[in-house]
Amino acid sequence: MAKTDNIQEPAVDTTEQRIFEAAREVFTQKGMDGAKMQEIADRAGINKALLHYYYRSKEKLYEMVARAIVGKMLPTIRQLLESEQAFEDKIRGFIDFYIDIIGRNPFIPLFVITEINKHPERFFETILPKDLPRPEVFFSQVEAEVAAGRIRPIAPQHLLVNMISMCIFPFV
Structure with missing residues (x-):
């Protein structure tokens, strides 16, 4: 399709x-x-x-x-994760955006989680765009911050998942 x-x-x-x-x-x-x-x-x-x-x-x-719901978030998330802005500013912007969009659309997290749990193949193959945000720039920044001793050691993927989880927790 x-x-x-x-x-x-x-x-x-x-x-x-x-x-x-x-x-x-x-x-x-x-x-x-x-x-x-x-x-x-x-x-x-x-x-x-x-x-x-x-x-x-x-x-x-x-x-x-479903594409319209997911599409409300992904362009800005892409822009934030792939930008070269300062690490703290990127995290602040990401969290501000996530809380703002979910505050205005509180149904998004539960809808996405429920649909992924019930039919992951349909969600990942049909709903999500093929060009998902690429977090490599963010991951590199996390690694640089850890290496410089400015943040505690953490896997970049874990930090990203923790940020998302803390933003959506109040809504699910």
Whole structure:
């Protein structure tokens, strides 16, 4: 199945936007497996036939919604991790961004964790873009900070996972 990485939310105040918002609510509350097209149609204030006119299948609608959810975060995370800015500024910016975006979209962490646990292959192969943020610059900075004695010894991957975990913990 071909994958489009620049999925955008539909324009505001359209039937398509109402469907998207209804689907986002249902998918984030119930996941792909628990979502019903009839419930999405009811929440959007349309009939099921019109829903199927816009989105031929639940899978296509789910993919669009899930990509939009993940897409809210990845471009900025990429920019932060791959930038050459000072180490402390990078960490501060990363944490500020993560808490801000999740504070405005508190459903994201639980949705992502639940969907990865239920269907990791679908999430990693279909939802995530192929060009994920590359943390090598960040990892090199962590290693340099450890070598200079400015931070305690820690594996760069562990620091990144710890930062993400501490940011999302209050929301899950």
